[in-house]
Every structure is written in structure tokens, then in C-alpha cells.
Amino acid sequence: MNRYRSTIKRILDYIGHYKWGVLLSLCLAAVTVVTTLYAPILIGDGVDLILGPGKVDFQGLLVVLKKMAAVILITAVAQWLMNHINNKITYRVVKDIRTKAFEHLEVLPLAYVDSHPSGDIISRIIADIDQFSEGLLMGFTQLFTGVLTILGTLGFMFFVNGWIALVVVCVTPVSLLVAGFIARKTYVMFKHQSETRGELTGLIDEMLGNQKVVQAFGHEKEAQESFEEINERLRRYSLQATFFSSITNPATRFVNGLVYASVGVAGAYAAVHGLLSVGKLSSFLSYANQYTKPFNEISGVVTELQNALASAARVFALIDEEPLKPEDPDAVDLKEADGNVDLEHVYFSYNPDVSLIEDFNLSVEPGQRIAIVGPTGCGKSTVINLLMRFYDVKSGCIRVSGHDIRHMTRRSLRAGYGMVLQETWLKSGTIRDNIAYGKPDATEEEVIRAAKEAHAHSFIKRMPDGYDTVITEDGGNLSQGQKQLLCIARVMLCLPPMLILDEATSSIDTRTEIRIQKAFAKMMEGRTSFIVAHRLSTIKEADVILVMRDGHIIEQGSHEELLEMGGFYARLYNSQFAPA
Numbered sequence: 001m002n003r004y005r006s007t008i009k010r011i012l013d014y015i016g017h018y019k020w021g022v023l024l025s026l027c028l029a030a031v032t033v034v035t036t037l038y039a040p041i042l043i044g045d046g047v048d049l050i051l052g053p054g055k056v057d058f059q060g061l062l063v064v065l066k067k068m069a070a071v072i073l074i075t076a077v078a079q080w081l082m083n084h085i086n087n088k089i090t091y092r093v094v095k096d097i098r099t100k101a102f103e104h105l106e107v108l109p110l111a112y113v114d115s116h117p118s119g120d121i122i123s124r125i126i127a128d129i130d131q132f133s134e135g136l137l138m139g140f141t142q143l144f145t146g147v148l149t150i151l152g153t154l155g156f157m158f159f160v161n162g163w164i165a166l167v168v169v170c171v172t173p174v175s176l177l178v179a180g181f182i183a184r185k186t187y188v189m190f191k192h193q194s195e196t197r198g199e200l201t202g203l204i205d206e207m208l209g210n211q212k213v214v215q216a217f218g219h220e221k222e223a224q225e226s227f228e229e230i231n232e233r234l235r236r237y238s239l240q241a242t243f244f245s246s247i248t249n250p251a252t253r254f255v256n257g258l259v260y261a262s263v264g265v266a267g268a269y270a271a272v273h274g275l276l277s278v279g280k281l282s283s284f285l286s287y288a289n290q291y292t293k294p295f296n297e298i299s300g301v302v303t304e305l306q307n308a309l310a311s312a313a314r315v316f317a318l319i320d321e322e323p324l325k326p327e328d329p330d331a332v333d334l335k336e337a338d339g340n341v342d343l344e345h346v347y348f349s350y351n352p353d354v355s356l357i358e359d360f361n362l363s364v365e366p367g368q369r370i371a372i373v374g375p376t377g378c379g380k381s382t383v384i385n386l387l388m389r390f391y392d393v394k395s396g397c398i399r400v401s402g403h404d405i406r407h408m409t410r411r412s413l414r415a416g417y418g419m420v421l422q423e424t425w426l427k428s429g430t431i432r433d434n435i436a437y438g439k440p441d442a443t444e445e446e447v448i449r450a451a452k453e454a455h456a457h458s459f460i461k462r463m464p465d466g467y468d469t470v471i472t473e474d475g476g477n478l479s480q481g482q483k484q485l486l487c488i489a490r491v492m493l494c495l496p497p498m499l500i501l502d503e504a505t506s507s508i509d510t511r512t513e514i515r516i517q518k519a520f521a522k523m524m525e526g527r528t529s530f531i532v533a534h535r536l537s538t539i540k541e542a543d544v545i546l547v548m549r550d551g552h553i554i555e556q557g558s559h560e561e562l563l564e565m566g567g568f569y570a571r572l573y574n575s576q577f578a579p580a
């Protein structure tokens with residue numbers, strides 16, 4: 001319940017930015033309600049003017065009809081303006097929340113993204129906010145007028161006849177109890193529905209992105225079973241939510257019938273005894289009908305608001321996630337890195353119960369080529385994550401150009417590195433845009449030169465539109481090798497003072513790899529380079545090779561020195577190149 005109230009409070013805070021629009025909408029809602037409720041009085045006056053055959057007051061009726069025409073026109077204009085303002089407020093609030101969610105996603109630690117399905121995160125920012133917008137829009141358009149109609153109708157009924165109005169007031173709590181019961185039940189069900197929808201989106205995103213692997217291992221049946229299990233839970237929660245929300249209409253209509261019947265019986269008794277005119281009775285019956293309509297609408301709004309609040313709660317949960325540790329106020333802005341990197345007594349682990357990097361020490365001179373090798377899970381990629389400050393060390397420190405990177409702006413630190421990873425990433429757009437991703441102001445000549453140095457120019461020229469060829473998300477219409485060449489070209493264009501090559505040529509054929517290695521050799525001249533490799537043939541020219549196992553450096557030296565040692569590296573190298 002506290003979370004429920006907290007969600008409402010936060011939504012009201014966002015709406016509060018547009019308080020003048022809300023106030024104007026309320027004023028227009030009041031005008032709509034007053035004019036709508038004034039119409040039955042005019043109708044009652046008209047009925048009283050029809051006294052019988054030959055006794056109709058046509059002059060009086062004409063006046064009443066003119067007033068009704070004015071009332072209808074004012075109601076229509078006020079309602080149109082109110083809906084227009086409500087639409088603007090709703091979609092501006094939705095835009096603000098979605099922007100806040102995406103901005104927060106940009107500053108979330110990599111650990112959060114690594115530990116949550118991407119489909120669930122996407123579902124929160126897209127589907128859940130869409131669900132929220134629908135409920136909020138219905139709340140604006142119907143809640144204001146509904147509440148004001150109920151209050152206004154009661155006011156008009158007390159004005160016409162207080163005793164009959166008291167009958168209506170006595171029956172009202174029944175409707176409130178019904179609405180309260182439904183609201184509690186539907187919120188829980190809609191919350192489960194939103195969470196399961198996010199889970200289903202995550203599964204679909206995962207299966208879609210890895211369809212080749214699914215089919216290669218014949219995992220279609222298991223994937224289908226997982227989908228059907230989550231889909232069945234979504235069906236069950238959706239059905240339960242719909243069931244409880246569907247009670248709303250018949251329950252409130254039952255209460256409406258009670259109100260209408262009570263007014264009819266009390267009004268007829270009063271009319272028979274001369275306490276109420278026939279015209280006033282018709283007005284009262286019209287009010288009784290109008291009084292009960294908002295309960296139907298508000299009950300429907302409450303159901304939608306439960307769905308909206310459940311969805312909003314998931315979005316706010318994302319926004320409330322702990323962001324990256326803020327940078328120090330006096331954080332250094334690294335202008336020109338000299339390539340000097342020192343790791344001093346570094347400790348780090350992803351899981352506090354499982355140790356990984358322990359007392360890691362390394363001193364890298366400017367321009368050195370450092371290769372990191374070792375078995376899977378030894379901590380090679382973790383070292384890269386720490387160098388780039390995707391994760392912060394638990395203890396110890398990493399220094400770049402003499403500065404502790406924790407006291408350095410992340411943006412300037414990462415700008416000092418050029419990165420080519422084993423897992424390629426390309427955005428939807430032209431090939432030119434992808435190469436110039438790190439240097440948007442690059443000239444055409446610079447882009448082409450970088451592509452040539454990466455040996456990507458020839459295949460780009462064979463594309464339908466050359467450098468203007470549009471590629472799909474993650475380069476879906478390119479081969480893995482072509483995607484990797486574009487990623488290499490991207491770094492070739494920027495040429496930062498430090499380089500990280502994590503299995504950068506793993507998807508390239510041997511002939512192209514030889515050319516790329518020459519390009520890398522030229523690119524690495526005078527630059528500090530960290531090279532993670534499984535194929536040891538690619539690191540023979542490294543100045544220092546670090547051999548890692550279980551988070552520790554167990555051997556260190558040049559290729560020849562390590563072979564002479566006859567240790568772990570020598571066994572690893574011989575296992576790859578020993579004669580069959």
C-alpha cells in the first residue's frame with residue numbers, strides 16, 4: 001500500500017509541472033458539469049409549461065429552447081477544450097517520465113544491465129509507459145468530470161428537493177464499497193500482468209536475437225515450452241484482472257438501479273401529495289440517471305488506473321535503481337593521456353562470495369603493447385572492464401597518466417581508449433555513420449582513409465550505395481567479419497592514445513587477419529595497447545605478455561622469454577601449434 005501511495009504521489013509530482021493546464025482543465029470540467037446539470041432544470045421548466053391541450057405556453061417554451069441551445073453549445077466547446085488540454089498534459093507527462101527513465105538508464109551501472117534481461121528493460125520504457133498513458137488519459141478525461149458531476153448533481157438535487165436528495169446520499173456508500181473492493185483486487189492482478197508481460201518480452205527478445213543458436217542446437221521445442229509457460233501465466237493474470245474489472249459495470253449498474261428506483265418511488269410519493277411538480281420530478285429522474293453514470297465511468301477509470309499504477313510502479317522502480325557513483329566535484333578531465341597505466345594491488349569480484357581478481361599489479365609504460373592470455377574465466381575481460389571503468393575496483397587503484405581513474409571523469413577516461421571487442425556492435429544507419437560514431441565531425445576523406453586502413457573499403461564499395469548504404473540494427477545484413485572490419489575502422493578513425501583489442505580479429509579470415517595485423521601494428525605505434533587474445537599467433541610481437549589464471553598473473557615476459565621458461569604459456573602455445 002505504501003508503494004501504491006508513493007506511485008500516486010510521484011505521478012502527481014510530474015503532473016504538478018503542468019498545474020496551470022490542470023487548473024484550466026478543472027475549470028472547463030466545472031463549466032461542462034454545470035451546463036450539463038442545468039439542462040434537466042430547463043427540461044423540467046419546459047414540461048411544466050405544457051399544462052395540457054390548448055394550454056401550452058409557446059412563448060415560454062421558446063425562451064427555454066433558446067437557453068437549451070446556448071447550454072448545449074457551451075457544453076460542447078468546453079468539453080472539446082478540456083479533452084484537448086488533457087491530451088497535451090497526459091502526453092507531456094508520459095514524455096517526461098520516458099525521458100527520465102532513458103536518461104537514468106544511461107547512468108545505471110553496467111552491473112544492472114548485465115543482470116537484467118534487456119527485454120524486461122525495454123518493456124518498462126515502452127509497453128509499461130504506454131499502459132500508463134492510457135490510464136492517465138482516461139483519468140484526466142473522465143475522473144474530473146465524473147467527480148464534479150456527482151458533487152454537482154447532489155447540489156442541484158438538494159436545491160430542487162432536499163428530502164429526495166437525502167435518499168440518494170444514503171444509497172451512495174454501496175457504490176463506494178463496490179468500487180473500493182474492485183480497486184484492491186485489480187491492482188494486484190494488473191501488477192502481476194505487467195511483470196509477466198516484461199518477462200515475456202525478455203524471452204522473445206532473447207530468442208529473436210539468438211535464433212541461429214536456438215535452431216542450431218535444436219532448442220525450438222524447449223523455447224516454445226518456455227514461451228507457453230510464461231504466456232499461460234500472462235493469460236491467467238490477464239483473465240483474473242479482466243474478471244475483477246468486468247465486475248465493475250454490473251455492480252455499479254445494480255447500484256444505479258437502486259438509486260433510480262429510490263428517486264422514482266420518493267419522487268412519485270412527493271408528486272402525488274403535491275410536494276413536487278411533474279416537471280421537477282422529471283428533472284429529479286434525469287439527475288438520478290446523471291448521478292449514477294459517473295460511478296460507471298469512475299469505476300472503469302479506477303480499473304484502468306490500477307493498470308496504469310502497476311505499470312508506473314515498474315517504471316519508477318527502474319528510475320529508483322542506484323545510479324553510477326557520482327563523479328568527484330574535483331574530478332580530473334583527462335585532456336591528453338600519455339599512455340602510462342598502473343594497476344596497484346587491485347581486488348575485484350562480480351560476486352562477493354566468489355573471488356576473481358586478487359592483488360593484481362601491473363605497470364605499463366607509454367607505447368608498450370601488453371597482451372593478456374589465459375584460460376576462459378581467468379579475468380582477462382574483467383581487467384578490460386576495470387581499465388575502462390565499466391566497473392570500479394573493490395580495493396587498490398588504477399592510475400592513468402598518474403591520476404586515479406576514480407578521480408577522473410568517465411567520459412574523458414573512455415575518450416582516451418579505442419576499443420575493438422569480439423562482440424561487434426553497429427547501430428541502424430549508414431556505413432558512414434557507423435565508422436564516424438566516435439568522431440561525428442569526420443570528413444569524407446578521413447572516413448574513407450580509416451576504412452582503407454581497416455581493409456573495409458573494398459567490400460563497402462561493393463555495397464549498393466557504398467558508404468551511404470543503410471545497415472539494419474547490429475549490422476544484420478552484413479557478415480560477422482564485415483561487421484568487425486567496420487568496428488576496426490571506427491577505431492582507426494579516432495586513433496586515441498590507448499587501445500584495447502579484445503579478440504579483435506576473431507571473425508576475420510586468415511588472409512585478411514594478416515593485413516589487419518599490419519594495420520594494427522601501424523596504429524599501435526607510440527600507443528599503449530592492451531591485447532586480449534586466445535590465438536597466441538596474434539600476440540608474438542607484444543612487448544609484454546601477461547599470463548593469467550584465476551585472477552592472478554602467473555607468468556610475465558616476452559614471447560621468447562615465456563617459451564624458454566617452459567611454464568603454463570609454453571604448454572598453452574605448444575597445444576595450439578604442436579604438430580599433429
